[in-house]
Amino acid sequence: MPMNDAETREFAAESAARLKRAEEQGLRLAIACRTVVTGAAFAWYVGAPLIFSGFEPRVAAVVVLLIFTAIGIAHLALIGTRYDRWWMKYAVYAMDSAAICATFALVPISRADDVPQIIAFRAYGIYYLFPIIAISCLSLSWRLVIWTGAVCVIAWWAAFLWVALGMDSVLSWGDIPVNATRADYDEVFLSMDFIGRGNRIEETAMIFFAALSLAVAVYRARAVFFAQVASDVQWRRERSIRRRISRLFGTYVPAEIARRLIADDSPMEPQQTVGTALVMDIAGFTPFSAQHAPKTVIALLDRFFADATRAVSEERGVVITYLGDGFLVTFNAPLTIPDPADAALRTASRLLEVARAHDFSIRIGIATGDLASGTVGSDDRQTFTVYGSSVNLAARLEALSKRLGEPVLLDEATRAALGNTWATSHVGDHPLSGFAEALPVFKPDAPVA
Template sequence: MTTADTDPFAAESAARLIRAEQNGLRLAIACRTLVTGLAFAWYVGAPILFDGFEPRLAAVLVLLLFTAVGVAHLAVIGTRFDRSWMKYAVYALDTLSICATFALIPISRADDVPQIIAFRAYGIYYLFPLVAIACLSLSWRLVLWTGELCVAGWWAAFGWVITGMQTYLSWADIPANATRADYERVFLSIDFVGRGNRIEETAMLMFGAMILAVAVYRARGVFFAQVASDLAERRERDARQKVSALFGKYVPAEIAQRLIANDGPMRPQRTAGTALVMDIAGFTAFSAQNAPEHVICVLDAFLSDATDAVSKHGGIVMSYLGDGFLVTFNAPIGIPNPEQAAMQAACALLGIGQGHGFDIRVGIASGDLVTGTIGSSERQSFTVYGDAVNLAARLEGQCKILGVSVLVDAATQAAVTDIELEACGAQNIAGLASQVPVYCLSGEG
């Protein structure tokens, strides 16, 4: 089993690379087919432009065949019929056919004109477009393959032509102290083959093919690096989302996302906010009368709905306290009017408690709240401190003494405008030296 079989990211990377190569090859074959198609159209239409020009049937059929081969190859690229050797075969056909044209198709209808004139009149530059078009395939191997075939085919055609010549001249036939007449006699002779020219032009073609192959190789490397970077970013993003989803089950989701995004502990933050502490009245008796599994199931359903309710009002559940929880508003995530939001959340909790068959008690206090991470380098926890937190917990306990469902402090009461509250007098709160004025929902006092 390969890595691509087990790693979906690696499989996608391989698929993207294959698609890129296939698209590049389509572009290369499309360009090549367009050229052969235009050549076919020009050759067939040449008699219209040039009087006395008669297209050879063999040439027409060859150009038509080449165009058909390109169309057929385009049709199978990326399909189940596609094979890796096909592109090499198509480029071999093109390259060797051009070379064969120079060797086999007569340059002149006269019998006394040697075929070597084709090499001098036209030249190797007809092969350069093949190497250039091969670059579009994003395959450096195909570029080298085409360059090597061009050199081999050009020399084979050249060798075939000069083998059929009875006599020929080359640069070696020019004397050391050559005069103008010597150059004219050799270089301008119809039998001049220019073996040295063939060496130079094929060397330059091969050198150019090698440079282009290196360029394609580097382009592939850049593409691979970009794909790897994209996949690594996706891996990291997915990993963060998984960690955030898992981490968010144990700490507030907003806090989990911020901790993961910052890659470090959150510094202590002081804000003016509101703390809400909620508890279920009579839950101890309920637990004693029911099986543990049933208790946990019922409590989980209630706390799930209760958490959703406070979240809708901008509250963040900082911790679950047995059968209740501690919620903060405007700490550490800012919201407008935290006191108002806390009171609206408390009223929503009362309705949810009744829907689950519970009576709940809620204590709310406003003031400075300090949030941050605590613990060792090995294990840390996010928590909240402040007098408001302690007071909210004390007010929740005071609800039982006063027989009310919700108690709030004076700071919260002063900021609430849409919910009617009534004074319950100054109360002795455990842990506080002086009495604290508290307020409850209208009609409960």
């Protein structure tokens, strides 16, 4: 089901909020890592004289490391606050990349004056920049990854050219003869003036390709992230719809049936079981309703039926339908329970208590027998129903209770199904509409302890 405009806006807003939180968390981790590294480098550099005799820290290096550590701490404090700006992370990664490259160009490789700085590029290498690009992936920003890779390439070439252009003479791979001997390689490759321009091209091409690959990976990770957010939004949307339908649907059909139909929209298969039907009616409701305003009557009925339905549900019965001022309840249809007759008697006892609490008198008829249940109707409109001779008999017993003055009446099948759990009394055989012969009728006395 496609999302409407409001749901699309909700998805976009939630995606942006979640992504922002994820980016902030990743950026905090990245900045924390680089701050720990610069802080550790500062501590080591300052404390090195205590370990290595004759080592003299350069003041400029101490100041740079201190500044970089302070910048990292300040940036950590600003991430996620109203002072945070989108460009700050770009500036910090550019600064870190440029600083590493500047180290190769400006920090002397040797204290001897005759050792060219180009040796730093040959002895160490561009792999010092790979951690910067890798850490940038934590931000979940593919743009930042590409930016960091581009800055690394530009800064690396700037540092290399700064050093190479300052040399009096340079040698590179092009200075090796076509049919070079080992002596030719030794003379060029091992020379202090060898700058390896081709190596710099390979290095920067490799690092930028790595940055692009990682940027694609981050982009795909974002796509997965948005798909997950969309799935979560859709799941919450469907859950909300189901809850709303369940509340609305459950107002008009049995709650258990509503939950089944919402979980599986296929029609419920007809089923036939042996169960117990209970029909309840409020005594004297017609004169009662004539003496009160309709709004008052409906409000009183709503409160009574709410408590009565709760009592039915707690005994695992299902209210199939409301019959004006009463209702039909079934046990073991459509929900299977092991003791439908006993559950019906317990429910009847509780309903009498509920009725007294609401100043109502009620009549109840209970019958046990075959019950058929299922959905009936057209393709456009269906309803759930339960039918069978026991439903009709329960209704007749409820009507008979008015003549006999008994609040609860049972048929013989219900009495037999109770076994020895309830004491009952025979109140005679009575002719009932729809039944050819007079049927024995019983009333419950009390549950047997």
